Amino acid sequence: MSLPPRISLQRVCKQFAGPTSAALDGDVLRDVSFVLSAGEFVCLLGASGCGKSTILNLVAGFDQADRGEVLLDGRPIHAPGPERGMVFQQPTxxxxxxxxxxxxxxxxxxxxxxxxxxxxxxxxxxxxxxxxxxxxxxxxxxxxxxxxxxxxxxxxxxPEILLMDEPFGALDAQTRLAMQELLTTIWQTIQTTILFVTHDIDEALFLADRVLIMSARPGRIREELQVPFERPRSLEDLVADPRYGQLKRNILHVVREEAAKSLVGEPA
Amino acid sequence: MRSEAELALLLPQQEAATGKGPREPAAPWRRWKYPLISGTTVTLFVLVWQLSGSLNWVDPLLLPPPSEILRTALELLASGYRQTPLWEHFLTSTARALVAFVVAIVSGVPLGLGMGLSPTLGAALNPFVQFLRPLPKIALIPLVIVWFGIGEGAKFFLIFISSFLSIVVGAAAAVLGVSQARRRAAQTLGANRRQLFLYVVLPNALPELFTSVRLSIGIGWTSLIAAEMVAASSGLGWMVINAGSYLRTDVVLLGIVLLGLTGYFFDWSLVHLQRRFAPWAGMDS
Known part of the structure; x- marks a missing residue:
């Protein structure tokens, strides 16, 4: 890739000590590495509890990594800043x-x-x-x-980088679709770099240039795939594209595997 | 690519229509329903109370009926109670209380905010505040007399200390009430520590501050009676106590009614101030 990385995570590990339950102890993120280039739209896809929000919190500067580095233009991120905007799950x-x-x-x-x-x-x-x-x-x-x-x-x-934590998760399907179109249109005019967390495969395929699929806990980047569709995208054309079904099937396969793992890993 | 205007049209229009607009005026019946119910129960209560006296169900010495209390009120307005006009008793009490409330709010709110913001200050002062707050303030009366004598200072101090302590505790808690999400949203928008306090923590705490001031004023008003027991010679509290020892139950009840109504009025005013200055209290966003 020719563009210089804006955000880069290098072998990031994060642990949480569960205050009440030992089951929550341990690694949330283990050796997470990825790069976000300028102007890129990347979706972080994973089941709930896989640590994708934790990644967002590290990039936002709300939290610090235990090991590894979280860099913005090569400099470590220590605190929140206005160059990294954020849209939360709730409007706040x-x-x-x-x-x-x-x-x-x-x-x-x-x-x-x-x-x-x-x-x-x-x-x-x-x-x-x-x-x-x-x-x-x-x-x-x-x-x-x-x-x-x-x-x-x-x-x-x-903001140079926009972090979005399942921002449309609480909306009904029609509103969500309108919001997704709105988001991509504004993004194309402004060319911000976006890191978008979601558990919705269709949403990721509709929005992203690149999708990072996370593993079950401890979270790692399990798979990375380019989304080949031309922009501007319309959902109607997308679902009719044979590549869409193929991509979705591949992702579903990975997601199901990880879901099975997390179920086995769940304490009785 | 779609134009901006086209995009705005894409957004669900019916949703905008169902968005709750500014509070619409309710139908007259709905608006007056609950005040009417309250008015009816109060009227019924007063009526039964009056009948209990008129029909001699209860000895009027034990429970003077409203008509007698009204007569007493007119009499005291004309000739005063123990050489002091009724309105002067009333004003003395409210003035004592208001001065103490104002001083308690002006000093207690900043101190409480400070304790909430600084864990060090909180840890340093909390033991004293938490020890004194649940302490029945009547227990302080002997000490207060020794310290301040029996003048206005003693009464002021008792009312002040009871409302001050609960304001401090309330303000400290109100500061901590700001949610992490709100704080973070402000931080990602570039707010620094000072701005975070001024534009997020403080307005966020405002509804709870109002609530704690309301509670504190209730507590302060309660301790007025205690304060006026301290060798006073005027004030509603003193009037009640004094009349009691002469079996003037009509004066006692008049004092109680006035004390109750005034406390009710204080609270009502604060509720309206809160609606005016913190209309978002309890609203989700």
């Missing part, structure tokens, strides 16, 4: 702020003036379909609208 909006004030939170923290950020803010609000709800408060919105506001909020500071 601030209920005391209006939708507009939520969306502009990032630029306001970095000391930008309203003149600097408002045009972009209005554009993102339109893009996520919330232009008429800018004065509303988060608790007056539906779940899907909240998550759209959270997406606009993460995107407005123009």
């Amino acid at each position: 909006l601030f209920p005391w702020l209006s939708v507009r004030d939520n969306v502009t939170f990032g630029p306001r923290m970095s000391g930008q003036t309203a003149q600097q950020y408002l045009p972009d803010a209005e554009r993102y609000l339109r893009l996520v379909g919330l232009q008429d709800f800018a004065e509303h408060f988060p608790w007056q919105l539906s779940g899907g609208m909240r998550q759209r506001a959270a997406l606009a909020r993460a995107w407005l500071p123009n």
Whole structure:
């Protein structure tokens, strides 16, 4: 690959000491290595509990690796920073702020003036379909609208890397599909690097350039595959493509194997 | 590639329509339903109470009916209780309490926030706060008299110390109430420690701060009676105690009604302040 790596994980290990149960002790991640190139859209695919959110937390800087290195442009990551935006599973909006004030939170923290950020803010609000709800408060919105506001909020500071932790997992199927199209369209105009965690195979195939499949706990990168489909993608064309069925079958095979392992590994 | 306008159309439109808008005015009946029920039960209660006196079910000396309490109120308004007008008793008590509440809030909230933010400060002060808070403040009265005499200082101190301690504890807990997810969201948006406190931790704590101030004022108002037992010669608390020793149950009940109504009014005002300044209390987002 010609592009320089933005994010790189080298033999990263992470352990958690379960406070209550010995079953939770032990390795969450074992020797996880991968590279994220500039402008790439990578999905991290795995069952719940395989440590994919842990990887995201390490890259975000919320947590530190026990061994190995997590690097941003060659420098170790120690703390969260605005160049790494994040969209969480829950919208995590601030209920005391209006939708507009939520969306502009990032630029306001970095000391930008309203003149600097408002045009972009209005554009993102339109893009996520919330232009008429800018004065509303988060608790007056539906779940899907909240998550759209959270997406606009993460995107407005123009992060170089966007980390997404199953952001559409809590949405209904129709809203999820619209959000996925929205995400890829914005991504193509802005060319951010995206690391997207999901357990949904279709979602990964629809969104990603590259899919990293994780093993059951302790989490490792079990398989890596390029997604060959041209962009812009439409789900209709995708499901009709014979390569799609083949890819999905391969992934399902791996996922099922790992699921079986984690079931065997489960304490009685 | 789709244009931005096209994309916005892609988003489910019906969802926007079902999004809960600003609170809609409820139908008149729905709006007044519960206040009406409350009003009815109170009216019934007062009616039965009145009948108990009028029909001689209960000796009026033991339980003076509302009409007699009203008469006493008018009498005390005109001629005062023990040479002091009723409104002066009332104002003396509320002034004592309000001054103590304000000082307790102004000093207790910052201290509690500090204890919540700094584990060191918390560890240093927590033993004292936790020891004093559940302590019945009446036990302090002898000491308070020795320290402050029997003037206003003693009463102020008793009301202050009871509300102050629970405000401190409440504020410390409120600071810790901010969820990790909210904190992290702010951090990834570039908030530094100061901004995190000002724009996330503090507004996040506001609803709980209101709740703890409400509780504390309730506790403080309760200790007013205790404070006015300390050799006072005015105030509602003193009036109740004094009238009791002369078997003036009508004055006692009048004092109780006034104390109750005032406490109720304090709480009601705080509820409205909370709705005004922290309308998101209890809302999910």
